[in-house]
Amino acid sequence: xxxxxxxxxxxxxxxxxxxxxxxxxxxxxxxxxxxxxxxxxxxxxxxxxxxxxxxxxxxxxxxxxxxxxxxxxxxxxxxxxxxxxxxxxxxxxxxxxxxxxxxxxxxxxxxxxxxxxxxxxxxxxxxxxxxxxxxxxxxxxxxxxxxxxxxxxxxxxxxxxxxxxxxxxxxxxxxxxxxxxxxxxxxxxxxxxxxxxxxxxxxxxxxxxxxxxxxxxxxxxxxxxxxxxxxxxxxxxxxxxxxxxxxxxxxxxxxxxxxxxxxxxxxxxxxxxxxxxxxxxxxxxxxxxxxxxxxxxxxxxxxxxxxxxxxxxxxxxxxxxxxxxxxxxxxxxxxxxxxxxxxxxxxxxxxxxxxxxxxxxxxxxxxxxxxxxxxxxxxxxxxxxxxxxxxxxxxxxxxxxxxxxxxxxxxxxxxxxxxxxxxxxxxxxxxxxxxxxxxxxxxxxxxxxxxxxxxxxxxxxxxxxxxxxxxxxxxxxxxx
Amino acid sequence: xxxxxxxxxxxxxxxxxxxxxxxxxxxxxxxxxxxxxxxxxxxxxxxxxxxxxxxxxxxxxxxxxxxxxxxxxxxxxxxxxxxxxxxxxxxxxxxxxxxxxxxxxxxxxxxxxxxxxxxxxxxxxxxxxxxxxxxxxxxxxxxxxxxxxxxxxxxxxxxxxxxxxxxxxxxxxxxxxxxxxxxxxxxxxxxxxxxxxxxxxxxxxxxxxxxxxxxxxxxxxxxxxxxxxxxxxxxxxxxxxxxxxxxxxxxxxxxxxxxxxxxxxxxxxxxxxxxxxxxxxxxxxxxxxxxxxxxxxxxxxxxxxxxxxxxxxxxxxxxxxxxxxxxxxxxxxxxxxxxxxxxxxxxxxxxxxxxxxxxxxxxxxxxxxxxxxxxxxxxxxxxxxxxxxxxxxxxxxxxxxxxxxxxxxxxxxxxxxxxxxxxxxxxxxxxxxxxxxxxxxxxxxxxxxxxxxxxxxxxxxxxxxxxxxxxxxxxxxxxxxxxxxx
Ligand SMILES: [Zn+2]
Numbered sequence: 001x002x003x004x005x006x007x008x009x010x011x012x013x014x015x016x017x018x019x020x021x022x023x024x025x026x027x028x029x030x031x032x033x034x035x036x037x038x039x040x041x042x043x044x045x046x047x048x049x050x051x052x053x054x055x056x057x058x059x060x061x062x063x064x065x066x067x068x069x070x071x072x073x074x075x076x077x078x079x080x081x082x083x084x085x086x087x088x089x090x091x092x093x094x095x096x097x098x099x100x101x102x103x104x105x106x107x108x109x110x111x112x113x114x115x116x117x118x119x120x121x122x123x124x125x126x127x128x129x130x131x132x133x134x135x136x137x138x139x140x141x142x143x144x145x146x147x148x149x150x151x152x153x154x155x156x157x158x159x160x161x162x163x164x165x166x167x168x169x170x171x172x173x174x175x176x177x178x179x180x181x182x183x184x185x186x187x188x189x190x191x192x193x194x195x196x197x198x199x200x201x202x203x204x205x206x207x208x209x210x211x212x213x214x215x216x217x218x219x220x221x222x223x224x225x226x227x228x229x230x231x232x233x234x235x236x237x238x239x240x241x242x243x244x245x246x247x248x249x250x251x252x253x254x255x256x257x258x259x260x261x262x263x264x265x266x267x268x269x270x271x272x273x274x275x276x277x278x279x280x281x282x283x284x285x286x287x288x289x290x291x292x293x294x295x296x297x298x299x300x301x302x303x304x305x306x307x308x309x310x311x312x313x314x315x316x317x318x319x320x321x322x323x324x325x326x327x328x329x330x331x332x333x334x335x336x337x338x339x340x341x342x343x344x345x346x347x348x349x350x351x352x353x354x355x356x357x358x359x360x361x362x363x364x365x366x367x368x369x370x371x372x373x374x375x376x377x378x379x380x381x382x383x384x385x386x387x388x389x390x391x392x393x394x395x396x397x398x399x400x401x402x403x404x405x406x407x408x409x410x411x412x413x414x415x416x417x418x419x420x421x422x423x424x425x426x427x428x429x430x431x432x433x434x435x436x437x438x439x440x441x442x443x444x445x446x447x448x449x450x451x452x453x454x455x456x457x458x459x460x461x462x463x464x465x466x467x468x469x470x471x472x473x474x475x476x477x478x479x480x
Numbered sequence: 481x482x483x484x485x486x487x488x489x490x491x492x493x494x495x496x497x498x499x500x501x502x503x504x505x506x507x508x509x510x511x512x513x514x515x516x517x518x519x520x521x522x523x524x525x526x527x528x529x530x531x532x533x534x535x536x537x538x539x540x541x542x543x544x545x546x547x548x549x550x551x552x553x554x555x556x557x558x559x560x561x562x563x564x565x566x567x568x569x570x571x572x573x574x575x576x577x578x579x580x581x582x583x584x585x586x587x588x589x590x591x592x593x594x595x596x597x598x599x600x601x602x603x604x605x606x607x608x609x610x611x612x613x614x615x616x617x618x619x620x621x622x623x624x625x626x627x628x629x630x631x632x633x634x635x636x637x638x639x640x641x642x643x644x645x646x647x648x649x650x651x652x653x654x655x656x657x658x659x660x661x662x663x664x665x666x667x668x669x670x671x672x673x674x675x676x677x678x679x680x681x682x683x684x685x686x687x688x689x690x691x692x693x694x695x696x697x698x699x700x701x702x703x704x705x706x707x708x709x710x711x712x713x714x715x716x717x718x719x720x721x722x723x724x725x726x727x728x729x730x731x732x733x734x735x736x737x738x739x740x741x742x743x744x745x746x747x748x749x750x751x752x753x754x755x756x757x758x759x760x761x762x763x764x765x766x767x768x769x770x771x772x773x774x775x776x777x778x779x780x781x782x783x784x785x786x787x788x789x790x791x792x793x794x795x796x797x798x799x800x801x802x803x804x805x806x807x808x809x810x811x812x813x814x815x816x817x818x819x820x821x822x823x824x825x826x827x828x829x830x831x832x833x834x835x836x837x838x839x840x841x842x843x844x845x846x847x848x849x850x851x852x853x854x855x856x857x858x859x860x861x862x863x864x865x866x867x868x869x870x871x872x873x874x875x876x877x878x879x880x881x882x883x884x885x886x887x888x889x890x891x892x893x894x895x896x897x898x899x900x901x902x903x904x905x906x907x908x909x910x911x912x913x914x915x916x917x918x919x920x921x922x923x924x925x926x927x928x929x930x931x932x933x934x935x936x937x938x939x940x941x942x943x944x945x946x947x948x949x950x951x952x953x954x955x956x957x958x959x960x961x962x963x964x965x966x
């Protein structure tokens with residue numbers, strides 16, 4: 001990247017909401033059904049049918065507005081965006097034009113250890129269009145209207161992002177928040193989330209923005225990163241050769257890793273927005289807006305910062321923990337028992353447990369592990385009741401079934417032996433079996449100590465308290 | 481008297497006393513429809529099979545002494561922009577010539593639930609855009625009083641079928657006068673309900689913020705009967721529908737009512753015969769006990785412009801879905817790309833008047849013109865509504881002519897659409913303000929063409945409108961019925 005230029009990025013993120021039914025009819029809102037089995041006369045735009053707004057959509061959008069610190073316009077309306085395309089059966093999309101449900105707000109994102117505040121211009125609600133499918137048999141195009149009327153929110157950012165990393169982090173952060181709020185599946189690969197990426201470049205130090213190009217069809221987090229870099233480079237190259245960047249809309253092709261021209265500014269469509277006469281102005285009572293605000297949970301960045309400050313977690317661990325709602329909720333619940341060091345919980349969750357989950361391609365909720373059992377297990381280790389090694393055995397069991405760790409220790413005889421009288425025989429046996437090691441130690445090779453203690457652990461079937469064993473072995477060796 | 485000549489109200493009584501059967505009523509009605517249809521052309525489709533089947537159901541209920549719906553056995557026909565499950569709904573357009581909906585409009589569901597017997601679909605101006613019923617793809621409907629004249633529009637088929645005694649009841653739709661104007665020109669009663677009183681679900685939209693479904697009948701009681709069956713909330717299917725109920729009972733009375741006569745509606749644009757007839761009717765109401773006063777609605781002269789801008793803007797968007805790709809007419813696609821196919825389909829599928837309004841509507845919504853046209857029209861709408869509201873502080877009802885003139889000759893408007901637009905001058909303000917209004921016959925011109933009086937009330941004052949209309953009807957000894965030369 002040419003260091004003389006600064007990249008300026010703004011994102012328009014579309015997220016499908018996971019409401020029970022579609023935005024303007026009672027059709028089920030679900031992904032992956034057989035084509036044209038999740039539509040009715042209303043969402044198929046048949047003549048004479050009318051839309052009726054789903055209140056759940058409004059509530060979900062307001063929650064997102066609160067999460068992004070937006071002003072909420074509690075008197076708002078729907079507008080028609082008119083254009084012809086075969087995936088749009090009414091030839092207009094019901095959206096919001098000049099009075100979006102949510103106005104100005106912001107999102108703080110953490111990039112390379114630094115918190116960046118990204119302005120949010122607006123969030124509005126609208127309906128999704130259908131899907132066009134190429135039909136190999138006929139060589140023609142078929143329309144699937146299942147997606148028509150699926151509720152969307154469009155989150156428009158200010159041009160505050162300055163790098164591909166930031167753009168990607170912003171997208172990921174939006175996805176995390178959608179999941180935290182439980183209002184979207186936020187799966188980019190299923191098309192739950194899509195982004196239009198606006199990119200411009202300008203010489204460093206210049207106050208005015210450069211001419212921007214908008215890229216459509218950017219459909220994964222990594223694609224956002226690649227598309228920004230590609231487009232910035234394209235524009236820098238033009239400017240470096242003394243050319244001018246044209247305002248245009250481009251289509252991102254992630255397979256080829258490049259964008260192609262869709263339309264220039266001259267071809268820009270006139271959508272002839274006007275208030276939809278079928279839907280009245282809607283008024284959301286102030287109490288409802290407040291009620292939804294209270295319902296917004298602690299969000300990922302706040303959690304990350306709290307984990308770092310209160311529990312001394314590293315930024316990496318804190319981000320990893322807070323970035324996934326289930327994991328963070330689990331962690332918070334385990335820590336709340338106050339049985340053990342929160343940091344130890346984080347280490348187990350992000351260490352052994354994450355490894356098991358990854359190996360088995362599982363999520364936390366697929367296992368029997370409860371926050372309480374994990375906290376108790378760690379408590380047993382911290383109190384010295386079991387060794388870390390034995391702890392892992394306990395973990396294996398409590399991942400399989402919901403059983404108190406103390407019970408596991410009892411059933412499997414995993415309790416750590418700290419009683420010196422019980423360990424004397426172990427030490428004596430090991431020293432007797434390993435004369436060479438004893439000799440080496442006496443000859444000054446003190447590093448065999450670890451080997452000897454290891455043998456003692458083995459002899460005690462993992463139950464000996466390693467600290468006490470070390471003390472005893474040292475004492476025994478000195479006596480010899 | 482022949483059964484087809486009976487009113488709905490009397491048929492209901494005759495049926496319940498088992499004096500006649502629903503099948504006999506249907507047979508008489510079907511025969512009459514066929515007898516005069518060649519002269520009138522009020523129907524796009526006659527649903528004989530369905531009529532006889534539904535009548536048989538009513539007769540069975542009657543035989544088993546089951547409770548009957550309010551419209552049981554009463555013949556009805558429906559304007560062809562109101563969706564009927566399994567019956568072609570064409571909007572009198574080539575675009576929807578073969579379109580068969582698989583759902584019923586709420587109003588159709590309601591009349592069926594009330595036991596009405598469906599006799600067919602009625603002709604109209606294409607997509608309800610017109611005031612003469614001449615822009616139908618299926619040819620013009622003729623005025624039953626004189627078949628050389630238009631019946632008015634756009635619900636010309638509804639008014640003509642009722643006036644010609646083809647059916648006692650019809651559903652029409654009214655966006656700028658489309659029920660009232662043809663009712664006036666055909667000498668029948670037409671009610672445009674308050675916006676939101678009748679669900680619009682299943683009415684193929686022309687201008688969504690102005691459209692209302694309403695009844696057409698030969699008597700006030702019949703209009704009230706049909707209105708009571710179709711009104712009421714439909715919140716799960718029409719966000720603009722309102723909580724409203726009406727039991728259909730009408731009392732002939734104008735006691736203690738103050739009626740305003742807006743001077744702007746009695747000016748030079750009104751044909752003298754029409755003006756005289758309405759004034760005479762008002763005098764009749766005064767004798768019946770109403771107080772009469774002159775009022776002013778100064779923004780009236782801007783109403784037509786506001787109406788044509790708002791209605792065309794909404795129409796341009798509402799009619800955009802007809803692209804030939806999903807249903808309806810499709811142009812020969814050979815050699816055409818997608819855009820060309822849509823353009824050709826729309827050029828061939830829509831008639832001239834519809835295309836004119838789509839172009840006008842597209843223009844007024846275009847960037848750079850929106851503020852000058854659409855936005856100003858919407859401001860005028862607020863002003864007109866406010867003037868009515870203020871007027872209703874000093875009077876209960878307002879009376880005007882329904883149409884500035886009696887029915888024009890067929891073809892008279894062909895050369896100048898603006899002249900046809902001007903025919904809506906007295907009716908559009910009502911839609912713009914979302915008010916209810918009824919048109920009742922009030923005499924005839926020297927050449928025997930009917931004249932209508934429009935009674936306008938505040939929102940949801942249908943009861944008062946119908947009481948007043950009935951008071952007049954009673955005072956003049958009922959309305960004349962057309963003798964059709966078949
Ligand atoms: Zn649907």
